[in-house]
Amino acid sequence: MIRIFNHYVPRMAFILLLMEVALLLASAGLASLAEARHALHPGGGYWSALLFALLTVLSMGTLGMYQSDFRLHPGDALRQTLVRIVPALLLAFCLHNLLVHALPGLHAAQVGNWTFLMGGGAVLLTRLLLFSTVRTERMTERLILLGDGALAQECMELAVSKQGFQRFHIVGCVPVAGERRQVAASCLLPDLLPGGQSLLELARTHGAGEVVVSLGDRRGGAYPVRQLLECVLGGVRVVDASAFFEREACQIRIDTLQPSYLIFGGGFDQSFLRASVKRTFDLAASAAICVAALPVMLLAALCIAAEDGGPVFYQQERVGKDGRLFRVLKFRSMRSDAEGDGKPRWAAEDDPRVTRVGRWIRKLRIDELPQMLNVFRGEMSFVGPRPERAYFVERLGQDVPYYNVRHSIKPGVTGLAQVRYQYGASVNDAVRKLQYDLYYVKNNSLFLDLLILIDTVRVVLLGKGSR
Structure with a gap:
């Protein structure tokens, strides 16, 4: 996730947006050259291309093409992109021409059919290539959940449900004494026993880059503060379950919420x-x-x-x-x-x-x-x-x-x-x-x-x- 003005945006959605804006600008420029109109004319072609690109990504956004639940399976990606890119381009075409006629001060020329055809083809090709890449293991974030209770199960369900731009692979759950087990036995990792593998070593062994602390009760002596500190110092991110839900689901969970999270967690801008x-x-x-x-x-x-x-x-x-x-x-x-x-x-x-x-x-x-x-x-x-x-x-x-x-x-x-x-x-x-x-x-x-x-x-x- 990327945090922009306190709001979490899927990294892949942000990258895709930037790529498509660049491709739409290039498509508009090439189409202008092909049609021998407005070519390299700063008063017309440039503004027209920029307006076309912005309105197109805005139209795609209104149809959910940058939502995190946009599927990445090759068949679904092709079908969903085709179903939504056509009305998105039509909406962008109508908005573009409406703005050109309503605001002549923009000095924006009307874009031609070739612009929309090339722009739509560029978006479709980009998404098919990118979605195929995203499905590789290198683009998947590996997580370890600390805890095996109800909260860990909810974190696991949230991570598994992220089948869109942000995908996770749950390495497993580390049991902690005092938790009432809710996750399946097949998801469990070895206990953090004295003389055994530490949490940092466990994360490095499985290639996990983040540990999500999903403990319902932290008052017991089994809470591994020292091992979590070792993870932070060793380059493995440690995030609380509340922050994980805020980041991935845009929710602040109230069932496990501590007042300190609201008091010291930043935000609440009322300036x-x-x-x-x-x-x-x-x-x-x-x-x-x-x-x-x-x-x-x-x-x-x-x-x-x-x-x-x-x-x-x-x-x-x-x-x-x-x-x-x-x-x-x-x-x-x-x-x-x-x-x-x-x-x-x-x-x-x-x-x-x-x-x-x-x-x-x-x-x-x-x-x-x-x-x-x-x-x-x-x-x-x-x-x-x-x-x-x-x-x-x-x-x-x-x-x-x-x-x-x-x-x-x-x-x-x-x-x-x-x-x-x-x-x-x-x-x-x-x-x-x-x-x-x-x-x-x-x-x-x-x-x-x-x-x-x-x-x-x-x-x-x-x-x-x-x-």
Whole structure:
């Protein structure tokens, strides 16, 4: 992983992005020479090539082509790349020509068909070659897990599930006295017995470059502090399970979280500069989306009013920053008497209270668009933890550790939990989503906001996670 502005990005995805930007620039330049247009013309060809490359990688990003779960199996890589590169190029083509006509000050000439054909071919060839290389053993990181309990099993499952750009090979688990064994016996390595092989020697024997400390209880005398120090001094990385989950899953696990990890772990930027940049981003993104989505919002309002004659908008009290209450604005997607008994409840899958129009606007996230008004008022940010109702906040604050940490920043229209996890409808879902929210609160930045915005477009296009 590479850490950029406190956010962890898969190394292979970052390398692939840089390679493809370079190839797309080269494709645009070669296509211009082949078509005998704009060649070496600094006012046209250069800007056109740069705009084409940036819009193409942006379009590929919105279709998930830089996600860590993009498969590396040769057959899957070819199929997934072909399925997504065509609509990505079409989207880039439309955006490019739209910007050229809307902003003539860019001095960017329209790119031709050869540019897109050569660019698409270069991306396809690069991915096939790179994915074949990534599958070799030399590109696989070897890990040793210290511990054989439930936490070690979860770390193992996370490492094995990383079948995309970042891949691991688990050498095995080192048993530690006092742990209740949860991993299979075939995954165990020799105990760290006196006179036996040390942890550093074990790592060097198996070629492991990292040790993940996955112990549920460290209060016993079996915790090998000295041997872990030897690993660090010997060039083998040592990482805590909490840091491993933060790095690889963008989660801060609360089941084994120690307060010291939050206090001394860095992050939580609430400086004036960060607040100013975030507010500027909120206003710019919300204004752009309001302008672009205005026809869709008008159509949704007409459909809602025509279906049952009820109110178009729905207001509900939610908990914002520092626990302050505000009224969130949404398009109404349920019947007017959805909570006629006055008892708050989460939305369920195939909820009978949802109207026919409501089902579609929820699936496409259109019901969230009026919240741009909450952003303009300063009650919400464009990106942040989703605001919850006071009834559920009081309940979850009592049952879930660190739940109120999410209220240290403004809630958002979209957020990391919304693009990484399904729609939450239970206490267990709230816990899972909180782990993403804590990661965002700790590591939020403009860079992460932009990535979440791109992922939001992908989620909307694919219709994931709605109820």
